[in-house]
Amino acid sequence: xxxxxxxxxxxxxxxxxxxxxxxxxxxxxxxxxxxxxxxxxxxxxxxxxxxxxxxxxxxxxxxxxxxxxxxxxxxxxxxxxxxxxxxxxxxxxxxxxxxxxxxxxxxxxxxxxxxxxxxxxxxxxxxxxxxxxxxxxxxxxxxxxxxxxxxxxxxxxxxxxxxxxxxxxxxxxxxxxxxxxxxxxx
Amino acid sequence: xxxxxxxxxxxxxxxxxxxxxxxxxxxxxxxxxxxxxxxxxxxxxxxxxxxxxxxxxxxxxxxxxxxxxxxxxxxxxxxxxxxxxxxxxxxxxxxxxxxxxxxxxxxxxxxxxxxxxxxxxxxxxxxxxxxxxxxxxxxxxxxxxxxxxxxxxxxxxxxxxxxxxxxxxxxxxxxxxxxxxxxxxxxxxxxxxxxxxxxxxxxxxxxxxxxxxxxxxxxxxxxxxxxxxxxxxxxxxxxxxxxxxxxxxxxxxxxxxxxxxxxxxxxxxxxxxxxxxxxxxxxxxxxxxxxxxxxxxxxxxxxxxxxxxxxxxxxxxxxxxxxxxxxxxxxxxxxxxxxxxxxxxxxxxxxxxxxxxxxxxxxxxxxxxxxxxxxxxxxxxxxxxxxxxxxxxxxxxxxxxxxxxxxxxxxxxxxxxxxxxxxxxxxxxxxxxxxxxxxxxxxxxxxxxxxxxxxx
Numbered sequence: 001x002x003x004x005x006x007x008x009x010x011x012x013x014x015x016x017x018x019x020x021x022x023x024x025x026x027x028x029x030x031x032x033x034x035x036x037x038x039x040x041x042x043x044x045x046x047x048x049x050x051x052x053x054x055x056x057x058x059x060x061x062x063x064x065x066x067x068x069x070x071x072x073x074x075x076x077x078x079x080x081x082x083x084x085x086x087x088x089x090x091x092x093x094x095x096x097x098x099x100x101x102x103x104x105x106x107x108x109x110x111x112x113x114x115x116x117x118x119x120x121x122x123x124x125x126x127x128x129x130x131x132x133x134x135x136x137x138x139x140x141x142x143x144x145x146x147x148x149x150x151x152x153x154x155x156x157x158x159x160x161x162x163x164x165x166x167x168x169x170x171x172x173x174x175x176x177x178x179x180x181x182x183x184x185x186x
Numbered sequence: 187x188x189x190x191x192x193x194x195x196x197x198x199x200x201x202x203x204x205x206x207x208x209x210x211x212x213x214x215x216x217x218x219x220x221x222x223x224x225x226x227x228x229x230x231x232x233x234x235x236x237x238x239x240x241x242x243x244x245x246x247x248x249x250x251x252x253x254x255x256x257x258x259x260x261x262x263x264x265x266x267x268x269x270x271x272x273x274x275x276x277x278x279x280x281x282x283x284x285x286x287x288x289x290x291x292x293x294x295x296x297x298x299x300x301x302x303x304x305x306x307x308x309x310x311x312x313x314x315x316x317x318x319x320x321x322x323x324x325x326x327x328x329x330x331x332x333x334x335x336x337x338x339x340x341x342x343x344x345x346x347x348x349x350x351x352x353x354x355x356x357x358x359x360x361x362x363x364x365x366x367x368x369x370x371x372x373x374x375x376x377x378x379x380x381x382x383x384x385x386x387x388x389x390x391x392x393x394x395x396x397x398x399x400x401x402x403x404x405x406x407x408x409x410x411x412x413x414x415x416x417x418x419x420x421x422x423x424x425x426x427x428x429x430x431x432x433x434x435x436x437x438x439x440x441x442x443x444x445x446x447x448x449x450x451x452x453x454x455x456x457x458x459x460x461x462x463x464x465x466x467x468x469x470x471x472x473x474x475x476x477x478x479x480x481x482x483x484x485x486x487x488x489x490x491x492x493x494x495x496x497x498x499x500x501x502x503x504x505x506x507x508x509x510x511x512x513x514x515x516x517x518x519x520x521x522x523x524x525x526x527x528x529x530x531x532x533x534x535x536x537x538x539x540x541x542x543x544x545x546x547x548x549x550x551x552x553x554x555x556x557x558x559x560x561x562x563x564x565x566x567x568x569x570x571x572x573x574x575x576x577x578x579x580x581x582x583x584x585x586x587x588x589x590x591x592x593x594x595x596x597x598x599x600x601x602x603x604x605x606x607x608x609x610x611x612x613x614x615x616x617x618x619x620x621x622x623x624x625x626x627x628x629x630x631x632x633x634x635x636x637x638x639x640x641x642x
Contacts, residue, residue, distance in 0.1 A: 138391025
């Protein structure tokens with residue numbers, strides 16, 4: 001048991017090394033990524049200054065499920081808003097406004113709509129921040145300060161125990177795919 | 187890559203990605219120019235005038251205003267509707283034009299959305315202050331209280347509370363989600379430690395990972411899908427404040443679409459007024475080009491014409507309904523004591539935007555600037571005409587009266603201008619005025635380089 005824990009500690013994800021390489025143009029990047037994929041090189045991530053279309057397919061990023069969060073939260077918002085208004089005006093405190101019906105569906109719609117949008121929007125943004133691990137004060141590992149400017153950075157994770165041979169093999173594949181500035185980072 | 191021979195490039199001047207970053211972040215660097223200081227000083231004076239007027243209103247009550255028993259609503263609601271309307275352009279640009287895949291919106295959406303947020307703040311100030319007892323402002327929200335009372339969910343004024351608060355909050359997060367990647371750019375280029383720390387905090391640890399972008403894009407698209415009906419609902423609900431009443435001149439079913447198009451109309455005019463100044467002042471003429479101005483002018487023609495038709499329809503219906511009071515309300519608008527306001531409205535909103543049918547005028551920066559100001563004035567008078575002329579001569583001739591604003595009301599209006607320009611001037615110093623990442627993503631397909639070299 002004790003030994004097991006020790007082993008786990010040594011395999012923290014941060015202990016991984018990275019090989020980084022960059023492109024200066026998104027079309028070269030896409031070509032390069034396709035070549036790497038054909039050669040069986042597993043690219044762990046690509047850092048880009050703007051969303052590059054088609055990159056999801058090459059990196060095999062699954063379609064985001066955040067839309068479902070939005071739908072569910074929107075439905076909850078609608079139910080909460082409509083239910084609350086109906087409860088207030090039929091059960092908790094029915095008020096007579098000029099003889100109009102207590103359960104007046106049309107006049108509950110505006111608030112219901114607004115809260116649907118509010119719940120869905122906030123839930124999606126909060127879910128986005130959680131799944132992306134973004135929050136105020138997060139200190140990210142910045143590999144290259146120019147990848148929010150004009151560089152497209154390819155990251156390849158390397159295990160601690162991988163041999164020099166396999167590392168140089170990865171470097172070679174990256175170079176063949178036209179990437180520049182290939183570096184091994186601990 | 188296919189390039190259309192007819193369309194001019196959206197971004198001029200053979201830019202590469204680095205230049206885009208440099209150009210857009212340039213206004214944030216160094217010390218502000220002389221003009222910035224002059225601008226913020228004038229805005230600050232306006233803000234002071236507003237603060238004094240707020241003090242008078244809160245301390246002595248709304249008896250300091252020119253409103254009276256007959257004209258119970260006047261400048262407060264006029265200004266509220268006007269500012270909310272101005273806000274609509276930002277959401278229209280960032281949400282509806284995103285859904286329609288209009289690439290030109292990338293150069294203007296950031297600042298237009300900032301304008302939305304500030305305009306909604308200015309708008310929200312008026313309903314708050316018109317309550318007279320500011321401290322009890324929270325009564326408008328349904329919260330459990332010892333009086334065991336809830337708010338009236340059947341009232342359009344309550345719907346307004348929900349519509350405006352939702353609109354502000356959703357616009358805020360939509361704007362900020364778009365800002366996060368650009369704040370990452372600012373962080374990575376920051377020279378000083380403090381700047382790096384502040385923008386590091388604000389950028390939430392953005393790295394630009396492809397996985398993050400994928401989710402970011404999904405969320406942006408859905409938020410746009412949510413914001414598009416939201417923006418239409420907001421002014422619809424604002425129009426319900428009038429339309430659900432029984433005042434002749436207010437009680438019309440065309441109000442919702444008429445108000446929404448009026449809002450987009452005035453909002454685009456305000457965006458143009460601001461953009462024409464800031465593109466020059468911030469050297470962003472390669473990003474906000476004459477094409478952008480022309481595209482916005484086309485939307486002004488469309489919405490302006492809808493507004494024009496609405497005016498005529500209203501007039502026709504007033505006569506056609508055969509209702510004496512309705513007919514009189516409209517006759518009184520055009521030929522009564524407030525006829526001058528009505529004709530200012532008609533000239534500014536119906537005639538001036540029609541000048542944009544001429545390509546020369548549409549593409550002239552100076553004329554667009556002048557016409558945009560006319561539209562701003564016209565749309566303010568539209569709300570004034572609707573509110574005041576419908577009220578000042580009601581059913582009982584013995585209560586007929588006139589309304590004129592007091593200096594306190596003028597001060598409140600000027601104060602919101604002060605707030606608007608102060609916050610806008612701070613915004614251009616603190617945040618990137620153009621969505622950097624979005625401009626970069628359309629640079630290849632719509633930049634001048636691709637347009638001139640053609641196939642790659």
